[in-house]
Amino acid sequence: MNEELEPIVGNWYRREDNDEIFTVIAVDEDEGLIEIQLLDGEVEEIDEATWSEMELELVDEPDEWRGELDNMDDEDFDYDEDEDEDDDWGDYDDRD
Numbered sequence: 001m002n003e004e005l006e007p008i009v010g011n012w013y014r015r016e017d018n019d020e021i022f023t024v025i026a027v028d029e030d031e032g033l034i035e036i037q038l039l040d041g042e043v044e045e046i047d048e049a050t051w052s053e054m055e056l057e058l059v060d061e062p063d064e065w066r067g068e069l070d071n072m073d074d075e076d077f078d079y080d081e082d083e084d085e086d087d088d089w090g091d092y093d094d095r096d
Helices: 050-053 081-086
Strands: 012-015 021-028 033-038 041-045 054-057
Touching: 021 041, 041 050
Parallel strands: none
Antiparallel strands: 012 021, 012 054, 021 033, 033 041
């Protein structure tokens, strides 16, 4: 692996060759895979050999970036408005 910088989940890195900024979202040491998320929200998987060849710089989290949930539509959240009709939220009265 990259001797200077280890892939740590939650850390942000910048590739020196193309200025691409990404965060590590998962590390699978058993499989030797590192999952990264780019600023545009795209998720990629790279292997340890690729990581070790990359010239990287540790950077601060960008102010604005698209997270994993930003790419999801409302349908992806498995939410059904009809299910709320049976809730008792409106029936609760805290006053005595």
